[in-house]
Amino acid sequence: MVTSCEDFRKSVTKKKDKVYAFRKDKDVYTNKKRGSFDKEEVDHVLELQIVRDAYDNWVEKKRTVKNTVKYALRDSVVNEVGPNLNVTSMFMNRNVKENAVKDFLKDYKHDDIDDREFVDYLRDRKASRADSKRIAKCIVKSYDYLEDTLPDEVESLKSGSQYKEGAAEYLDHVHKLLVRMRVF
Numbered sequence: 001m002v003t004s005c006e007d008f009r010k011s012v013t014k015k016k017d018k019v020y021a022f023r024k025d026k027d028v029y030t031n032k033k034r035g036s037f038d039k040e041e042v043d044h045v046l047e048l049q050i051v052r053d054a055y056d057n058w059v060e061k062k063r064t065v066k067n068t069v070k071y072a073l074r075d076s077v078v079n080e081v082g083p084n085l086n087v088t089s090m091f092m093n094r095n096v097k098e099n100a101v102k103d104f105l106k107d108y109k110h111d112d113i114d115d116r117e118f119v120d121y122l123r124d125r126k127a128s129r130a131d132s133k134r135i136a137k138c139i140v141k142s143y144d145y146l147e148d149t150l151p152d153e154v155e156s157l158k159s160g161s162q163y164k165e166g167a168a169e170y171l172d173h174v175h176k177l178l179v180r181m182r183v184f
Contacts, residue, residue, distance in 0.1 A: 118181035
């Protein structure tokens with residue numbers, strides 16, 4: 001079954017001020033201060049396309065385990081103020097980062113990546129070398145946060161070893177994608 005990014009999305013637009021406070025009033029991708037952009041957006045650092053693809057590639061026999069992981073991702077970890085949210089320009093969010101992820105995933109599915117790193121996809125979309133490196137670093141920090149929090153969030157919804165194991169198996173799929181992106 002193929003899921004949609006919307007299965008993991010909650011509105012984060014109204015969290016802009018809290019995200020800026022968490023990020024010390026700057027966009028961590030570009031290091032630009034608050035108010036530097038005409039059109040600002042709250043962005044998921046670990047793009048929902050990555051969250052979704054890892055979820056779709058995770059084979060779990062028990063639907064309740066898989067659904068519990070999905071709800072934990074959606075209801076807390078992916079959409080909460082913290083390492084997975086950043087305020088950036090609409091251009092950086094949609095034209096650069098989101099499209100770079102989509103380009104990478106398309107090539108990944110067709111085994112057409114060769115020696116390319118994710119920063120190469122960002123550079124193809126006109127991100128500077130410095131911004132590309134900062135974005136990759138932010139993705140790793142977001143993954144580290146996900147790795148630290150997801151098992152406990154899952155267990156807070158349903159107790160039992162199969163749920164924690166399910167979270168660990170899902171995280172393995174995210175990690176595999178990020179390793180292939182060469183962001184570590």
